[in-house]
Amino acid sequence: MRRQLLFTALGAAIALTSPLAGAAGDELNFDAYREMLADGNPAELLEMEGEELWRTARGPKNATLEQCDLGRGPGVVEGAAAQLPRYFADTDKVQDLESRLMHCMEAQQGIPSAEIINGQFLKGERGKLAALVAYVVTHSKGKPIAIDLSHPRVKEMYDMGERAFRYRTGAMDFACSSCHSQDGKRIRATQLPNITKPEGAAEGWSSWPAYRVSNSQFWTMQHRLWDCFRQQRTAEPVFASDVTIALSVFMAGKGNGAEARWPGVKR
Amino acid sequence: MASPMRIRAAAKDGVTEVRVLMSHVMETGQRKDSSGAVIPAHFITELTAKHNDRLVLAAEFGPSVSTNPYLAFKFAGGAKGDKLVVSWVDNKGDSRSDEVQIA
Numbered sequence: 001m002r003r004q005l006l007f008t009a010l011g012a013a014i015a016l017t018s019p020l021a022g023a024a025g026d027e028l029n030f031d032a033y034r035e036m037l038a039d040g041n042p043a044e045l046l047e048m049e050g051e052e053l054w055r056t057a058r059g060p061k062n063a064t065l066e067q068c069d070l071g072r073g074p075g076v077v078e079g080a081a082a083q084l085p086r087y088f089a090d091t092d093k094v095q096d097l098e099s100r101l102m103h104c105m106e107a108q109q110g111i112p113s114a115e116i117i118n119g120q121f122l123k124g125e126r127g128k129l130a131a132l133v134a135y136v137v138t139h140s141k142g143k144p145i146a147i148d149l150s151h152p153r154v155k156e157m158y159d160m161g162e163r164a165f166r167y168r169t170g171a172m173d174f175a176c177s178s179c180h181s182q183d184g185k186r187i188r189a190t191q192l193p194n195i196t197k198p199e200g201a202a203e204g205w206s207s208w209p210a211y212r213v214s215n216s217q218f219w220t221m222q223h224r225l226w227d228c229f230r231q232q233r234t235a236e237p238v239f240a241s242d243v244t245i246a247l248s249v250f251m252a253g254k255g256n257g258a259e260a261r262w263p264g265v266k267r
Numbered sequence: 268m269a270s271p272m273r274i275r276a277a278a279k280d281g282v283t284e285v286r287v288l289m290s291h292v293m294e295t296g297q298r299k300d301s302s303g304a305v306i307p308a309h310f311i312t313e314l315t316a317k318h319n320d321r322l323v324l325a326a327e328f329g330p331s332v333s334t335n336p337y338l339a340f341k342f343a344g345g346a347k348g349d350k351l352v353v354s355w356v357d358n359k360g361d362s363r364s365d366e367v368q369i370a
Contacts, residue, residue, distance in 0.1 A: 040337030044273050045290045216334035 034265060043134055043211040043263035046218045050135025053128055059109030068104035070097070070136065081140035082260050085249050087153045094157045096248045098222050099240040101132050117239045121223050126239070133209055133220045137262035145206060145260055147253040154249060157242075161250025164243050165195070170234030176247070179231070180204070189267060195251060202258030205251045210264030218263070221248060269363040276351045276369045283345030283369055285316060285324075287338045287353050295330040311336065314355040318345050318369075328355070345369050 054065045054077075070080035071088070085096040091103055105111040111125055119126040149155050168175040179187070180195040194200035209220045219227075225244050229237050237244050270290035277284055289311070296308025308330060316324040323342040345351070347369055354364040 040286060040288050040339065042288060042290075042335035042337070044288055045270065045335060048271060048273060213333075 033267070037213060037265045041211055041263060041265045042216070043209070043218055043265065044138075046131045046134035046211075047138045047263070048135075050131035050133065053132055054135055059105065059111040061108065061110035063108045063110075065101075065104055065108060065132070067108060068101070070100055070104075077136055077139045079140055079143050081137045081262065082143040083146050083148070085154070085157070085245055085252065086148055087151050094153055094245060094249060096221070096240070096245050097133055097136060098129060098220060099245060101129055101136070102240060105129070119239075121219075121226070122217060130209075130218055130220050130223070134218060134263055137209055137260070140260050141262055143260050145202065145252055145255050145258050147249065147256055149253050149256070154253075157246045157249040158253045160242075161246035161248070161253075164247055165250055170232050172233045174232045174234070176228065176232065179228075195254070198254050198256075198258070201251045202255030205248075205255045206258055206260045206262070207264040207266070209262060210266045212266050214267050269361055272353060272363065272365040274351065274353055274365055274367045276345070276367055278345045278347055278349075278369050282341050282343060283318070283351070284341045285339065285351065285353075287316075289336045289338070289355065289363075291334070291336060291355075291357065293330070293332055293334045293336060297330070309357065309359055311355045311357045314338070314353070316340070316342075317352045317354075318342065319350050 054068075057064050067074045069088075069090075070076065071083055071086050072078070072080050081097050084100065085094050087094050088100065088103075093099075095103065102113050102116050105116070105125070106113045115124070116126045116129055121127075122130065147154065149158055165176045165180075168178070172178075177196065179185075179192055180200070182192075183194045183197075183200075185192045185194075193203040195204050205221075208224045209218065210224075211218050222239060222244055225247060226237060226239075229235070272290070273288040275286045291311055292309055293311065294306055294309040296305065298306045300306055310330045310332065311328040314324070314326045314328055315322060321344075323344075324340055326338075328336070349369045350366060351369055352364060352366045354362065356362045
């Protein structure tokens with residue numbers, strides 16, 4: 001036990017003090033590993049499930065989602081995720097993919113949003129929402145991320161997201177920026193992108209939602225953010241709440257122009 | 268009932284490359300749940316692939332294969348439009364068979 005602790009501590013010290021020494025070699029290893037995983041990404045199974053869900057009449061209103069407007073017109077899935085979050089006039093809100101799908105599920109199918117907001121990740125309607133996310137993001141694979149920051153409401157969310165990103169809170173007095181504002185850092189086998197730079201923001205935004213091989217789970221961006229709040233040792237964010245969308249606008253907007261690689265695959 | 272497999276098969280220069288993604292828990296029987304009870308083993312035991320009616324692959328699977336297994340293999344022969352069927356059986360007697368046309 002003590003040896004293990006010492007080893008972990010040493011590992012952490014090496015990772016933190018000499019990012020350059022390890023970085024080049026590690027990066028190559030991780031990339032080769034990810035490449036091996038990318039062919040046959042089990043997220044495709046979720047995508048199939050999501051496509052089926054999109055077309056199946058469900059909920060109290062027994063309707064499909066085929067009339068859902070993700071921003072590019074009713075029923076248009078192609079390229080929609082790459083332009084989200086965006087402002088929607090019908091809800092008078094800036095919405096990310098998940099909150100927009102949740103809106104469609106309620107408006108068209110009569111599935112109450114509260115059921116998803118109060119639910120758990122990977123379960124029930126929130127689990128089904130994740131499959132829908134897998135379906136929709138796959139149709140933006142290879143498309144450039146294009147967030148319309150010229151819209152005043154979107155810009156407002158961007159600014160709020162940047163503030164939230166740097167806001168220190170919680171038991172450790174961490175902000176997102178405590179872990180994500182330097183180059184070449186990692187925690188254990190995971191590289192931490194520098195989200196304060198466009199390349200880092202793009203890296204983070206464009207590689208989630210992703211399938212995690214270590215636990216065989218598909219995680220959406222809301223799930224990723226929830227886990228980072230947890231890593232920050234602060235209060236869990238409410239599903240699809242304004243702060244999660246603001247952080248999303250900040251990351252996506254800063255990553256504008258980069259190519260979406262959805263769905264990703266992670267260790 | 269088990270969910271469908273994702274199968275891709277492409278023929279090139281007389282060789283067909285097949286890639287299969289299966290949806291399966293592949294539970295080893297070695298794990299315990301939060302109350303300490305053993306989670307019963309549940310995994311694919313046998314898999315076959317047929318090109319038209321010719322058996323081109325027969326494989327034995329076991330508990331060491333990951334959740335949602337991915338399998339890639341090549342066989343000699345196969346042409347665009349031919350039928351390829353992949354089937355599996357698991358230790359609980361569940362089974363699944365899916366078919367694609369070779370691209």
